[in-house]
Amino acid sequence: MTDAIDWISAAEALDANGWAVLPRLLDPESCHALAALYDAPEHFRSHVIMARHGFGRGEYRYFAYPLPDPVQALRTALYPPLAEIANRWHARMGIAQRFPAAHAEWLAQCHAAGQTRPTPLLLRYGPGDYNCLHQDLYGAHVFPLQVAVLLSAPGGDFAGGEFILTEQRPRMQSRAAVVPLGRGDAVVFAVNQRPVRGSRGDYRVTMRHGVSAVHLGRRHTLGIIFHDAT
Numbered sequence: 001m002t003d004a005i006d007w008i009s010a011a012e013a014l015d016a017n018g019w020a021v022l023p024r025l026l027d028p029e030s031c032h033a034l035a036a037l038y039d040a041p042e043h044f045r046s047h048v049i050m051a052r053h054g055f056g057r058g059e060y061r062y063f064a065y066p067l068p069d070p071v072q073a074l075r076t077a078l079y080p081p082l083a084e085i086a087n088r089w090h091a092r093m094g095i096a097q098r099f100p101a102a103h104a105e106w107l108a109q110c111h112a113a114g115q116t117r118p119t120p121l122l123l124r125y126g127p128g129d130y131n132c133l134h135q136d137l138y139g140a141h142v143f144p145l146q147v148a149v150l151l152s153a154p155g156g157d158f159a160g161g162e163f164i165l166t167e168q169r170p171r172m173q174s175r176a177a178v179v180p181l182g183r184g185d186a187v188v189f190a191v192n193q194r195p196v197r198g199s200r201g202d203y204r205v206t207m208r209h210g211v212s213a214v215h216l217g218r219r220h221t222l223g224i225i226f227h228d229a230t
Contacts, residue, residue: 001025001070002077010188011085014145018207019165019179019189022147025074026184031151034070035220038122043068045117050131056210058129060223063120071120074147075224079103082145082188082226089144092195092202099143103226106143110228115139119225123211125161126218131211133166135192138229146191148209151220153183158217165189168206169196178212191225 005022013020026034037043038061045064050056063071083099083106090097100106110116119138123131136146152158163179179187189209195202211219 001030001074005081007081010081014085014188014190014194017177018167018194018205019177019187021179021181022186022188023182024184025149025186026151028153028183030070031149031184031220034068034122034149034222035151037068038124038220044122050129054132055134056130056132058123058125058131058211058214060121060123063118063122065118067118067120071222071224074149074222075120075226076103078147078188078224079106079143079226082143086144089195093193093204106226107228110139110141113139113141115141115228115230117229119223119227119229121223121225123221123223124218125158125211125214125220127214127216129219130161130213133164133208133210135208136223136225137192138225138227141227142191143226144191144193145188146226147186147188147224149186149222149224150181150183151222152218154181156217157183158214158219160213160215161219162212163187163209164212165207165209168208170203170205 010020044061046062165177168174190207193204
């Protein structure tokens with residue numbers, strides 16, 4: 001699944017924009033199989049209806065441990081190259097924390113701090129559903145990058161429902177980006193802050209993400225967050 005990723009291009013895009021697309025991370029069969037897990041509650045630890053919490057409209061389920069094999073495999077394989085980028089970002093932003101090379105070591109740090117609940121999730125949207133701009137932080141231990149994989153086909157399974165990122169720049173107006181994704185494509189993006197090169201060195205910008213309203217059909221997404229929750 002991850003062997004064909006061009007990590008040099010992905011790192012360049014992340015540095016330039018705070019997000020990067022990983023094309024065709026999953027094939028259509030894998031997308032269908034993962035989306036079908038949504039109706040198998042034994043795989044999940046909780047079920048969230050967004051409207052009840054003011055998060056938007058739609059719903060999602062957090063996976064329970066042990067994670068399904070494809071989700072575990074993606075989380076484990078994507079982490080090491082992203083940890084290299086995360087460490088470089090922290091150095092540029094003057095943040096002392098560094099991340100270990102293996103995801104199991106990072107999870108051990110999260111769990112020692114009381115963040116033991118798994119955070120990978122499946123999201124489901126129907127007509128009129130959307131996700132408000134937000135950040136997935138979950139505790140004091142935060143890995144600064146996360147991944148969302150579109151499991152449904154735009155123009156076939158659903159219409160609308162674009163993935164949106166906003167960037168809040170110091171003393172400037174915020175800017176937004178709509179990320180083009182096909183079924184099986186993933187987007188890697190900043191969880192909270194990222195470094196930007198300025199005329200006087202690096203500075204930090206704050207990012208948030210969400211999903212615009214779905215017009216027709218049903219949209220499924222797999223979210224891979226690398227820190228666990230309190």
